[in-house]
Amino acid sequence: MTDEKKREVVIPGEVLAKGMEFLPGYGTHRVEEEIRASLLGLKDMKGSVVKVIPLKGTYIPKRGDKVIGEVVEVSHNSWSIDIKAPLNANLGIADATRSYIENGEDLSRYYRVGDYVYAEVISVGKDGFSRLRMKDRMFKRLDVGMIIEINPVKVPRVIGKRGSMVKLLKDETSTSLIIGQNGLVWIKGDTRQSELLAKKAIKYVEEKAHLTGLTDAMQEKIGEWKK
Amino acid sequence: MTKTNKSLRPDGRKEDEMRKISMEVGVIPNANGSAKFKIGKTIAIAGVYGPRELHPRRLRLADTGLLRCNYDLMSFSVSDRKRPGPGRRDKELSLVSSNALTSVVFLDKYDMQVIDVFIQIPQADAGTRCAGICAASLALADAGIPMRGMAGSISVGAIGKTVVVDLTKEEEDWAEGATDVPLTYCPKTGTITHLQLDGEITKKDLFKAIDMGVKSAEELVEMQEKVLKEKYDGGALK
Numbered sequence: 001m002t003d004e005k006k007r008e009v010v011i012p013g014e015v016l017a018k019g020m021e022f023l024p025g026y027g028t029h030r031v032e033e034e035i036r037a038s039l040l041g042l043k044d045m046k047g048s049v050v051k052v053i054p055l056k057g058t059y060i061p062k063r064g065d066k067v068i069g070e071v072v073e074v075s076h077n078s079w080s081i082d083i084k085a086p087l088n089a090n091l092g093i094a095d096a097t098r099s100y101i102e103n104g105e106d107l108s109r110y111y112r113v114g115d116y117v118y119a120e121v122i123s124v125g126k127d128g129f130s131r132l133r134m135k136d137r138m139f140k141r142l143d144v145g146m147i148i149e150i151n152p153v154k155v156p157r158v159i160g161k162r163g164s165m166v167k168l169l170k171d172e173t174s175t176s177l178i179i180g181q182n183g184l185v186w187i188k189g190d191t192r193q194s195e196l197l198a199k200k201a202i203k204y205v206e207e208k209a210h211l212t213g214l215t216d217a218m219q220e221k222i223g224e225w226k227k
Numbered sequence: 228m229t230k231t232n233k234s235l236r237p238d239g240r241k242e243d244e245m246r247k248i249s250m251e252v253g254v255i256p257n258a259n260g261s262a263k264f265k266i267g268k269t270i271a272i273a274g275v276y277g278p279r280e281l282h283p284r285r286l287r288l289a290d291t292g293l294l295r296c297n298y299d300l301m302s303f304s305v306s307d308r309k310r311p312g313p314g315r316r317d318k319e320l321s322l323v324s325s326n327a328l329t330s331v332v333f334l335d336k337y338d339m340q341v342i343d344v345f346i347q348i349p350q351a352d353a354g355t356r357c358a359g360i361c362a363a364s365l366a367l368a369d370a371g372i373p374m375r376g377m378a379g380s381i382s383v384g385a386i387g388k389t390v391v392v393d394l395t396k397e398e399e400d401w402a403e404g405a406t407d408v409p410l411t412y413c414p415k416t417g418t419i420t421h422l423q424l425d426g427e428i429t430k431k432d433l434f435k436a437i438d439m440g441v442k443s444a445e446e447l448v449e450m451q452e453k454v455l456k457e458k459y460d461g462g463a464l465k
Binding site for chain 1: 259260277278279280333336337338339340368369370371372373374375376377413414415416451452455456459
């Protein structure tokens, strides 16, 4: 992300590279010798691997993703969680909490409809149906603070290189942030002002995600807004 | 009729000249992707939603996704008020649009799911299915759906013995009867994904019509690519 060059916008079907020495990565497909884009996005070439960074898209769950979701249904042995994917995810009773749940207990004691939770995707079936896990210290119900939604393809940009952007946002706005891979972000600050500042900053990053040198620009912008 | 130039068409266009075209991407904030396509007086707006869960369940396909188009000619879009809701014609054109676009979209990653495309025609002056498919092609790319390439769609027709491209309503209603050949072409795969014929035409004229349609579709795709690139390049400079 540090290179000064602006990345080229490519259109589905556009030829990205020619020759068998190149390998098609994410968002591309091969037609005989040529590697063509399948997505509208930014061309990214690393070594011999050609890929397209999407500019828009729906979240598709992947094993190991840490996501934020809203509880939409409580059954007798599981919760159904809306993680902004094509299908709702399932949080089973065995993976839901570190404490022991009695047989026949009312599950809404733990998570109710409307609660937001931070969880990990443990498996994705062939039909796109995913299961979640919360059996770890880091996963919890998100009680206070606010939830905002951003485009899931912009999430890597909000996190930054090795978390540089998220660290900057946390320090500058003095808030705690949890960023779900699915594009939901939880913001918790000491004051409402700091939460709103963080929200503004994250929305700014989302909007300018295709630009380079964003972390530096962000620092300046936040300083400006703080005044 | 008394026009001095060699054009026989009421609006003075050349035989292979399309009407004035304008396109816009991202017109519906709530959709995953959307586009507006205007050709002459015909306007089409397409919104893409999904991939998402497919209902009713019986339509689910085990090994691939489904691209479902919904074509709707609005009741005020034509001079004689059209009865609202999907009629025989709307259902057919929904299916035609789906079939035209299914082969340019990669659906294999979306097993059991659906990508919904809603096409609305707020103003009609012939060539609405083609305008709808063009808008849908833009909207699909805007929604981040993987595609083999963009698709251009245009109606070619024969007025009397002359083959012309992009007929207007006035030309279609010509007294001696006009032939209508709508087609969709994807230049990147080199395939005609949709071809219809309404009326009578000689074999020679049909081939001529297809050649003209393919050429116009290529122009349309070039315009689509330009619009999509501009949308994001413009933002990058800010």
